[in-house]
Amino acid sequence: MIDLVIVGAGPAGLGAAISAAEYGLEVCVLDEFVKPGGRLLGQLHEEPDGKWVNGIAEAQKLYYRALQLGVKIKCGVSVYDIAKLESGWCVYTTDQIYETECLLLATGASETPIPVPGWTLPGVMSIGAAQVMGNVHRVKPGEKGIIIGVNVLSVAIARELQLCGVHIESILLPQSSFVSGDSAHPEKMMESLLRLTHLAPSPLIRFGGKWVNPKIGARLYPRNGFKMWGIPIQLRKTALEILGEYQVEGVRIADISATGEVVPGTEKVLSADFVCIAGGLTPMSELASVAGCSFRYIPELGGHIPIHNECMQTNLKGLYVAGNITGVESAKVARAQGTVAGLSVARELHAIKQRADEIIDIAKKEVIDTRRNALIQFQAGIEREREELYDKGNNVFEEKISV
Amino acid sequence: MNSMRVTDHPILGTLENKKQVTITFDDVPYPAFEGDTIASALLASGVRTLRHQEDKGTPRGIYCNIGHCFECRVRVNGKNTVRACLTPVEGDMRIESGGEL
DSSP: OEEEEEEOOSHHHHHHHHHHHHTTOOEEEEESSSSTTGGGGGOEEEOTTSOEEEHHHHHHHHHHHHHHTTOEEEESOOEEEEEEOSSSEEEEESSOEEEEEEEEEOOOEEEOOOOOTTTTSTTEEEHHHHHIIIIISOBOSOSEEEEEOOSHHHHHHHHHHHHTTOEEEEEEEEOOOTTTGGGGOHHHHHHHHHGGGGSTTSHHHHHHTTOSSHHHHHHHSOTTOEEETTEEEEEEEEEEEEEOSSSOOEEEEEEBOTTSOBOTTOOEEEEOSEEEEOOOEEEOOHHHHHHTOOEEEEGGGTEEEEOBOTTOBBSSTTEEEOGGGGOOOOHHHHHHHHHHHHHHHHHHTTOOOSOHHHHHHHHHHHHHHHHHTOSOOSSTTHHHHHHHHHHHHHHHHHHHHHO | OOTTBOOEETTTEEOOOOOEEEEEETTEEEEEETTOBHHHHHHHTTOOOOEEOTTTOOEEOOSSSSSSSOTTEEEETTEEEEETTTOBOOTTOEEEOOOOO
């Protein structure tokens, strides 16, 4: 039996593998993708000090450190079921069945799709798909693109696509519907964009920072949007339909009011050879659900979250979570959470001989500090919601585990 | 034709020379580089339609590109429902698109 199986080789999974292996645990990391690194692989952004953060290089550092410590990392393996054993967990994969003392789910987040008429046409893809194509596989998703969905992720990836030599014609809103929810609402989107003010060098700050109140911001918003890196960001335009016979040829758009209603007579067609849909991120928690974890719906963290405590333990013995499955945040926070999870597993398996609680407390503090220093906050109120969740997690944990 | 490749990138640098292999998609040969997935190799050659929907026969390509949505499912060396976005290319790989049933 292995000491620790980790599902997901992103920053959280690799971070946990490293800290657990440093205390001598036998660790195996599984990932469905062809390369380790998770969503870190696609990331490429400029820090306020002008340094570029290259996710591929960051992922490689984690990968080699884990290998050095003897961690087994298997890519191209899908986990399709997990089951509780009398002691430990059984993990069913497309490769083999693993039995492990402890199991860490570091599955990350998946993109929320926004259905738009015409979205099944070849050339329509999620914004993350375009990011992986461009940065990881080094293939352009097309020559001229339109992005539907204005959020932190779509604006950042638009810039990355531009660096790949792709022209982005426009970033605009999806049409208001039951499914699109807030993402079609100019005022709400203004509120979300204002959180980008952390990215100091961008012109958005100078522009958006003037408006403390997103309501006023959305109303004053110029009809033709404003440009970031030369890309028009249009909170007052909506995508009605993606056009094309065999593949994407363009998008039919219209002007909208500050509250999202289409202005009659303003329809026109923009030509494009690819379209990205950016609906934001949702924690990927299917395996936690299969395992039987308790959940709580927390919109600030991106959706349904398996209840866990600050040590990353769920309410099931030997089952841990870390990274975006616990709430959508930056890769640095995920990595720090992974370290906590790896140390907590090492404590559970009595691999830390001295001062275990103290060591874990330092790692927990690192998570909080990293969160406070994060350049991008995906949602407002993350810290407050987390504190509340951990209170609940601790209560549930003590009730269940002590019996 | 490899015009969709990002050969030179201002931050990530120049694409390293990788071993080239040949794959076939619906009996047409295409070049691919080692490390490509089926989806990235075909897109690099401008191929976007990977199958036609089973019911209505409408064209489909990649959507999520990380294995969640199964929109890119193809037949590989006789095996059905293989995700083009997660499957690394191999020399002489025979890929077939699915069609209307």
